[in-house]
Structure formats: structure tokens, C-alpha cells
Amino acid sequence: MEEPKLPEEKALRSLNFIEEIIEEDIRNGVNEGRVHTRFPPEPNGYLHIGHAKSICLNFGLAKKYNGMTNLRFDDTNPVKEDVEYVDSIMEDVKWLGFDWEDRLYYASDYFEQLYEYAVTLIRKERAYVCDMSAEEISETRGTPTRPGKESPYRNRTVGENIDLFARMRNGEFPDGTRVLRARIDMASPNMHMRDPVLYRILHAHHHRTGDQWCIYPMYDFAHGQSDSIERITHSICTLEFEVHRPLYDWFIREIGIYPPRQIEFARLNMTYTVMSKRKLLELVQQGFVSGWDDPRMPTICGLRRRGFTPESIRNFAETIGVAKRDNIIDVSLLEFCIREDLNRRANRLMAILDPVKVVIDNYPEELTEELESVNNPEDESRGKRKMPFSKTLFIERDDFMEDPPNKFFRLAPGREVRLKAAYIIRCESVVKEPETGRITEIHCTYDPMTRSGMPDSNRKVKGTLHWVSAKHAVGVEVRLYDRLFVKENPDDIEEGKTYKDYLNPDSLKVITAMVEPAVKNAQVSEKYQFERTGYFSVDKDSTAQNLIFNRVVPLKDSWVKTEKVK
RNA sequence: UGUCCGAUGGUGUAACUGGCAACACAAAUGAUUCUGGAUCAUUAGAGUCUAGGUUCGACCCCUAGUCGGACAACCA
Numbered sequence: 001m002e003e004p005k006l007p008e009e010k011a012l013r014s015l016n017f018i019e020e021i022i023e024e025d026i027r028n029g030v031n032e033g034r035v036h037t038r039f040p041p042e043p044n045g046y047l048h049i050g051h052a053k054s055i056c057l058n059f060g061l062a063k064k065y066n067g068m069t070n071l072r073f074d075d076t077n078p079v080k081e082d083v084e085y086v087d088s089i090m091e092d093v094k095w096l097g098f099d100w101e102d103r104l105y106y107a108s109d110y111f112e113q114l115y116e117y118a119v120t121l122i123r124k125e126r127a128y129v130c131d132m133s134a135e136e137i138s139e140t141r142g143t144p145t146r147p148g149k150e151s152p153y154r155n156r157t158v159g160e161n162i163d164l165f166a167r168m169r170n171g172e173f174p175d176g177t178r179v180l181r182a183r184i185d186m187a188s189p190n191m192h193m194r195d196p197v198l199y200r201i202l203h204a205h206h207h208r209t210g211d212q213w214c215i216y217p218m219y220d221f222a223h224g225q226s227d228s229i230e231r232i233t234h235s236i237c238t239l240e241f242e243v244h245r246p247l248y249d250w251f252i253r254e255i256g257i258y259p260p261r262q263i264e265f266a267r268l269n270m271t272y273t274v275m276s277k278r279k280l281l282e283l284v285q286q287g288f289v290s291g292w293d294d295p296r297m298p299t300i301c302g303l304r305r306r307g308f309t310p311e312s313i314r315n316f317a318e319t320i321g322v323a324k325r326d327n328i329i330d331v332s333l334l335e336f337c338i339r340e341d342l343n344r345r346a347n348r349l350m351a352i353l354d355p356v357k358v359v360i361d362n363y364p365e366e367l368t369e370e371l372e373s374v375n376n377p378e379d380e381s382r383g384k385r386k387m388p389f390s391k392t393l394f395i396e397r398d399d400f401m402e403d404p405p406n407k408f409f410r411l412a413p414g415r416e417v418r419l420k421a422a423y424i425i426r427c428e429s430v431v432k433e434p435e436t437g438r439i440t441e442i443h444c445t446y447d448p449m450t451r452s453g454m455p456d457s458n459r460k461v462k463g464t465l466h467w468v469s470a471k472h473a474v475g476v477e478v479r480l481y482d483r484l485f486v487k488e489n490p491d492d493i494e495e496g497k498t499y500k501d502y503l504n505p506d507s508l509k510v511i512t513a514m515v516e517p518a519v520k521n522a523q524v525s526e527k528y529q530f531e532r533t534g535y536f537s538v539d540k541d542s543t544a545q546n547l548i549f550n551r552v553v554p555l556k557d558s559w560v561k562t563e564k565v566k
Numbered sequence: 567u568g569u570c571c572g573a574u575g576g577u578g579u580a581a582c583u584g585g586c587a588a589c590a591c592a593a594a595u596g597a598u599u600c601u602g603g604a605u606c607a608u609u610a611g612a613g614u615c616u617a618g619g620u621u622c623g624a625c626c627c628c629u630a631g632u633c634g635g636a637c638a639a640c641c642a
Contacts, residue, residue, distance in 0.1 A: 013580090013589095014579090014580055014581075014582090016579085016580095041642095042642050044641090074642065076641095076642080077642070079641095080641070080642085133640090134639080137640075138639080138640095142638070144567090144568050144569070144637065145567050145568045145569095146568085146638095147568095175640085176640065178640095179640055188569085189568050189569040189570090190568090190569055190570075190637080191568095191569085191638050192637070192638095194638085197639090197640050199640085200640035201640080218639095218642090219641070220642090223642085239571070239572090239635080240635095240637080242570060242636070243569075243570055243636065244637085245570090246570090266635095277642095319579085319590065319591080321578065321579040321580085321590095322579085323572090323578085323579070324571070324572060325572050325573065325635090326572075326573095326634070327577085327578065327579090328577075329577070329578060330577045330592065332577085332591065333578075333590080333591050333592085336590090336591060336592090337591095339603090339604095343603075343604060348601080374600095377599095377600095377601085377603095377604075378604070378605095407602095409602065410602090419600090420600055420601070421600070422600095452600065457600080458600095461600085462602095463602075464599090464600045464601065464602095465601090466601070529603085531601050532603070533601090533603095534603095555601080555602095555603050555604095556602090556604090557602070557603085558602050561602095562602080
């Protein structure tokens with residue numbers, strides 16, 4: 001597929017609030033005008049469209065201000081993390097079109113340094129080893145409106161703390177018996193400042209450091225310092241970390257290291273889907289979808305398999321903007337972005353999703369004509385292809401009505417339509433199954449003088465249909481995807497229900513479509529527009545004998561609307 | 567009876583930082599079309615959460631409310 005000519009940045013767009021902050025910093029000479037961002041995922045799940053927003057933001061900002069972006073895995077919890085996720089995340093970021101060059105880091109790279117930082121805090125009497133259980137710590141933390149109680153271990157001597165912390169590291173204590181805590185303020189109105197846990201004992205194998213450590217830093221103790229070590233200038237993260245910021249600033253100040261500036265933005269929500277890693281994992285594990293890359297998933301790999309392009313997702317991220325208020329973006333905007341992209345780059349093909357037979361009574365029995373059709377009306381350079389035409393065709397069952405309303409522009413008894421790139425035909429009669437009344441054959445006559453390109457073909461007819469020659473058609477599997485949930489906001493649950501009660505039972509329909517022979521050239525992940533029906537992408541499960549197409553998105557259809565109005 | 571954050575058409579984001587509320591999606595109408603797609607033109611829809619205040623002038627500044635969100639993992 002060709003490279004994009006998408007105007008990814010509307011030339012004179014006004015600045016978003018993050019750009020304003022950055023430009024102000026540049027004006028004030030903060031960090032000598034340097035801009036350095038990072039994308040810091042935890043490798044415990046697959047990336048989704050919400051992460052794409054963050055990735056586009058971080059890499060986009062760095063690009064705009066001639067800076068750099070690091071990829072850093074926040075891998076401080078070995079029990080939840082896995083290399084499978086590390087690999088998928090790198091693949092997805094690359095696929096989106098971003099490059100961290102040689103700046104691939106892991107929080108685990110800094111474990112030794114982080115340990116030293118902890119010792120520094122102990123020496124300053126700003127941290128202590130606490131022997132309380134998790135339950136006790138939780139009980140003594142207080143509530144948002146009531147202060148907590150100080151730990152009885154809070155006033156241990158520096159020497160005792162140093163010794164105990166070293167022995168924690170040496171593996172002398174079982175999991176859960178002790179933690180290292182910051183010594184801040186158990187009465188702080190900010191819960192995160194109430195002597196938070198810095199290190200816990202975890203005799204677990206880490207995907208990178210192996211069995212080298214049996215104590216691991218908490219995210220809060222690792223994240224800000226990791227940014228500092230990497231000399232990140234602007235740490236962009238989501239809103240829920242806003243209340244953590246005072247803690248991060250406290251660490252940086254007490255340890256005395258380089259201070260990044262954290263800026264929080266509102267995470268992306270989208271209608272008819274869920275975005276939390278926990279829920280997505282549940283959908284996968286409980287078999288509601290076929291995997292992380294199920295084309296109905298809002299994951300990057302799901303969207304990729306569905307047939308979305310990186311350009312369309314980047315353009316989407318640009319279009320939704322960024323702010324601090326909670327938001328829920330209409331999926332139709334995402335759909336618009338992929339249609340806009342695919343309209344210009346996808347070649348057209350004629351495919352009949354729900355075939356009904358058409359017999360051209362006055363067309364010679366044995367004749368096959370090779371007719372030409374344009375591959376992409378938006379792009380002359382894509383050229384033309386040949387389509388076989390013969391006496392028996394398939395058209396879409398929807399394109400015929402025995403007793404049509406006035407607004408129906410398609411085929412009906414006595415009416416004429418154009419077959420795209422072929423002839424104008426008229427319906428003469430229909431054949432039905434006697435018991436069911438189901439139409440089995442539509443008999444038509446064609447006007448030989450109306451073949452596309454001939455003078456008589458300019459005759460005005462109301463409708464143009466797509467078609468395939470029955471004996472030349474190729475059967476392919478088509479997976480028709482629809483939204484995963486029936487409710488706009490599946491997180492908005494009624495009494496006694498869960499988000500899973502709103503799953504759409506019709507989110508996947510598998511059918512066999514009849515397609516013109518040119519489809520045989522289709523390659524995996526190639527995108528096509530099936531004329532008049534939608535955009536389709538060749539699924540990776542395809543074989544030479546059995547092509548499989550995923551419907552990316554249907555074409556806009558103003559007929560269904562007119563039809564519904566009735 | 568806490569701290570922090572937020573509030574602008576149906577949705578999202580703007581408003582030269584105090585000067586006639588704009589853009590995109592969605593919607594509607596018409597033109598055009600060998601895709602009821604695309605394209606083009608047009609229309610409708612908010613007076614900016616509320617109440618006060620400052621000001622010649624407030625979406626923007628101040629005060630007090632209201633509503634919504636985040637925070638009480640040895641998760642991130």
C-alpha cells in the first residue's frame with residue numbers, strides 16, 4: 001500500500017493546553033528549550049486506542065519541538081508482567097509509525113539506582129522499614145476525611161533501617177513481612193502522602209532481572225525517578241496521576257535529582273466499547289472475543305487486524321484533541337477517519353454479500369465479455385481491470401424489490417437499472433420458490449447498445465448496481481463486524497448488571513460472498529472497497545484456497561435512512 | 567464530612583489570552599455522480615453549569631454554590 005499524503009497536522013491549528021505549557025517553558029528557557037518525552041507502558045497487557053492517543057501525543061510533541069521520545073517499560077511488578085506484552089507493545093508502537101531509535105529503556109534498568117535512592121531517604125530519616133502486615137497498613141491509613149495513625153516502626157534508627165532494608169534485599173524475610181515506607185505525614189489530606197510503601201518483598205522471577213532481586217520498588221517510587229534519570233522534560237500522563245504528583249515532587253526534592261514536569265490529560269473513552277485493560281483481558285480470557293487481536297477489540301492489534309491503517313489512527317488522535325475534561329468520543333469519528341483514508345487508497349472490487357440470481361434472457365448462452373472497470377475513481381493511476389460478464393449474474397438481494405416504494409432506485413419489475421461498467425437491464429419477471437415465496441431468479445433483458453462507453457449508455461437511469469458473473473465468481477469468507485456493545489457507554493451499568501450484559505450478540509456475522517475473479521490477487525492485510533457495501537481487509541487466516549475478508553467499516557448508506565423514515 | 571481536577575451545540579476541540587462563540591464528526595437540505603459512496607453548496611443546533619461581583623465590555627478574571635471525575639493495592 002502506498003505511503004500517505006494525509007495532512008496529519010492541520011496547518012494553523014491552535015495550540016492545545018500541553019503545547020501552551022511547553023511553549024511557555026521554551027520561552028522561559030526551562031531545560032535550555034529542550035523537549036524530551038516518553039511513552040511508559042507497563043508490559044501487562046496489549047495496547048489499545050487510548051494508548052494510541054498517548055503515543056501520538058508524546059511522539060508528536062517531541063517531533064513538533066525537535067525533541068526526542070523514549071520508550072520505557074515500567075516493569076516494577078514481576079508477577080503481572082511478561083515479555084509477550086513487551087514484544088506486542090514494541091510492534092504496535094512501530095506499526096503506528098513511531099521510532100524511539102536507541103532509547104529503549106526499562107524501569108528495571110534502574111533497580112540498583114532506585115535502591116540507592118531509597119538508602120538516601122533512609123539516611124535522611126525520610127524512610128523506614130515497617131513490619132506491619134498489608135491489612136494493618138491499610139487499616140491505619142485512615143480515610144480521605146480522617147487522618148491515619150503512625151506506624152509503631154516509624155521511629156526506628158537509621159542504622160536499624162539500613163540493616164533491615166539490606167536484609168530485605170538479601171532475601172532474609174518472606175514475602176509480605178516487611179516493607180520500606182516513606183516517612184511523610186499520616187495526617188496529609190492527600191492519601192498518597194500518608195507514608196506510602198516504597199518497596200515490597202516479592203520472591204518472584206522478573207522477565208529481565210531474573211532472580212537478582214526479591215524486593216521491588218512500587219510504581220510510585222520508580223516512575224518519577226525513572227523520568228528524572230532519563231532527563232525527561234515533560235512527563236505526560238493521564239488524570240488519575242494528578243494526585244500522585246505531590247508525592248513524585250517530594251521524592252525528587254528529597255533525593256535531590258533532576259525534576260521533570262508532569263502534565264496530566266484526560267484519557268480517551270469511546271462509545272460502544274470498553275477501554276480498561278482489566279475488562280479487555282476478561283473479554284479475552286472468558287472467550288467473548290477470539291483474542292487480543294479480535295477485530296472487534298479496541299486494541300491496536302485488533303484495529304490493525306480489522307483493517308485500520310496507522311495513518312487513520314494518527315489522524316483520529318489529532319482530530320480528537322487533548323484536554324482535561326472527561327470525554328467520550330463518538331466511534332463514528334474513528335469510522336470517518338478510516339473511510340477518509342481508505343476511500344483514497346483502497347481499490348474497488350465487486351462483491352455480492354447476499355446473492356440472488358439474475359438471468360439476462362436475451363444475452364447469448366455461451367458468450368463471455370471482458371468488461372473494464374476503474375480500480376479507484378479517486379486515483380486515475382490505479383488503472384482499470386477486466387471483469388467477465390455473462391448471461392447469469394448475481395446481484396445483491398437488497399437491490400431488488402417486487403413492490404418498491406417511490407424512493408427505491410434499484411431493480412423492480414418493469415424498471416431499468418445500470419449494471420456498473422456493463423449494460424442497462426430491465427426486469428421482466430421473477431421466479432419464486434412456491435412454498436416460501438422466496439425469490440430464486442430475476443429475469444431481465446439487456447440493451448446491447450448501452451454498454452459502458454457506448455453513446456446509448458448515457459441514458460439516464462435511477463440506479464447503478466454492482467454484480468458478478470455467476471460462473472466466474474469466487475466464493476470468499478466475509479466476517480461482518482459490528483460494535484462489540486449495544487450500549488453507548490457499557491461502563492454505565494444498571495442495578496445488578498455488568499458491562500458484559502451489554503455485549504452485542506450480533507457483533508460478528510460470517511457469510512460467504514461471491515466476488516469477481518480479480519479478488520484472487522488479494523494479499524493478506526490488503527484493503528479493498530467492495531463497491532457499494534464497505535471497506536474490507538484480507539485477514540491473516542486466509543489461504544490461497546480460502547480467502548477471508550474482515551469488514552473494516554461499511555460505506556455510509558443514506559438509503560437505509562430513507563427506508564427507516566417510512 | 568478532606569484534597570486535587572474539571573464544566574462551551576448531540577459528540578469532541580477552539581475562541582488572537584478581556585472584544586460579534588468557531589472548526590471537525592454526527593444531523594438535515596439541494597446539486598452532482600456509471601458506488602444512494604466520494605465531491606460541492608447550503609441549513610439547523612450552544613449564548614458558554616448557577617448566582618453574584620470587577621469591567622465600557624466576561625467563555626476568559628474574582629467570590630460562593632451546583633454537578634461530574636480522581637484518590638483510602640505490599641497494582642500501574
